Amino acid sequence: MLTKASKIAIAAVGAVVVIGGASFGYVASQSHDKDKTTTATVTKTAKSSAKSDKKSTGMDLTAISKGDFSSVEGTWKSLDGKSTFTFNKNGLVSHVYNGSAATNDQEVYLTKENDSTPEARMINGYLSTTVGPKGGLPEDTISATNLDFVPKGVKHEGMTDTEDHLFSGQSIGDGSVFTKVVESKDEKAVNQLSTKKKQALVLLGIPNQFQTDYGSAVTVSDLLNKKTKAYVENDASAQTNEVGHYVDTTFKQIKIVPHTNMDIHDNKVTLEGVPSDVADHNRAESHGVYTIDGDTITYRTQGNRVEGDPDENLRRGQQIGTNSLSKLYKQYKGTTKLKEMMALLD
Structure with missing residues (x-):
């Protein structure tokens, strides 16, 4: 159970989970009730979704589900310019939420580490994951940052299918849709630097x-x-x-x-x-x-x-x-x- 010091404040757009004096920006996990979700593991569903993956010109969901983020390496920025996700080939490097200071102690959860940390899953051709503190979410955490990897050619509510996207948020909007930032060689090197x-x-x-x-x-x-x-x-x-x-x-x-x-x-x-x-x-x-x-x-x-x-x-x-x-x-x-x-x- 969370202690009194571990407070969860859920706002209209997101929430902040305060854990042991450190705070993490979160948005409540998006409901996918109307989507047809699978109950198999990511590995099995990734294989069965090969047809969807072939529609992508860059984003490789099968590789991502196995921990290889090379196909999304770089910075992805929300359409309103306030939030970013930056990846290297091994995973998430930093996350900026709604203009706040960047955090570099979070990861994308691909496997179920405890009852509060859901595993990644395939949903209608895109990979639905969760982002949180390295090592897994604390027990009994009720909300976390959802992050969907959506390849080109795959339909996702409210989003164009003409290019690779990320989605993170409760509702469709300029703050929840992310596109890849085209970087120069020097800019790419800078985005991999520590805070x-x-x-x-x-x-x-x-x-x-x-x-x-x-x-x-x-x-x-x-x-x-x-x-x-x-x-x-x-x-x-x-x-x-x-x-x-x-x-x-x-x-x-x-x-x-x-x-x-x-x-x-x-x-x-x-x-x-x-x-x-x-x-x-x-x-x-x-x-x-x-x-x-x-x-x-x-x-x-x-x-x-x-x-x-x-x-x-x-x-x-x-x-x-x-x-x-x-x-x-x-x-x-x-x-x-x-x-x-x-x-x-x-």
Whole structure:
């Protein structure tokens, strides 16, 4: 049984399962009552659906059912651009749900590991699977992320059969239908990187005006040297009318924190291990955030001045620059700077 700490919140589009302090984005499993489902194992049904597989120009359901994801390797993006599934030949590499931070600790379940983890099955020519934490879903979990692999030429409700698709969601819509992203060689290499390596590349590409949560612009050199300027309160003896001043300080690590501001999902850059005499008096009212959309990194500065403003552009904060993940990877792969930046990330 799930403990009180394991909470399941099911929203109109999806649900979040909180397990041992870590949360996973889920959508309730789609009902296929009107479909003719088989009760045989994936291996047997995959063989019997060879005719359906032949309709596909790329997606190989028989191979996928056996754990070979080569035919779907790469990134698949929802039609609304907010969610992605990224695969390598061995399985799921990362999952972005509705613009949230990417998770890289999930897998596609192909076999039944416990009563809460269903096995994959063939349904009318497509492969219906479930996605969840590596190792299987906790016992008594009542919902999970459904993921259908739909080859070209196979009918799936609400979807065209003119190309390979993925489907994940409760109902048909731009957020539940996924198509393959055509990637350059460099972009494909970047999508196979770990989350930490991507974060390090983002930090190596920060623009000059980028801020951390300590209120002063930092450079790549500052971060690598564990230095920054913090805006701190003036004490009672200060001979000035200003409420604070900048001081040189140090930090120990960098932490990327998923940050939502008025339903806009960003990643906030924070510093850890700042000396307490500085940290306790930090008055920073703005901070640097970034978002990744495909290959494009967008850097912004958000602050109290813009939070809650009805204008969408202000809610997003001030854009201060963009960069390309693939270009940064090409520039820094194998370098000492990339290794040093990764070592700084918590």
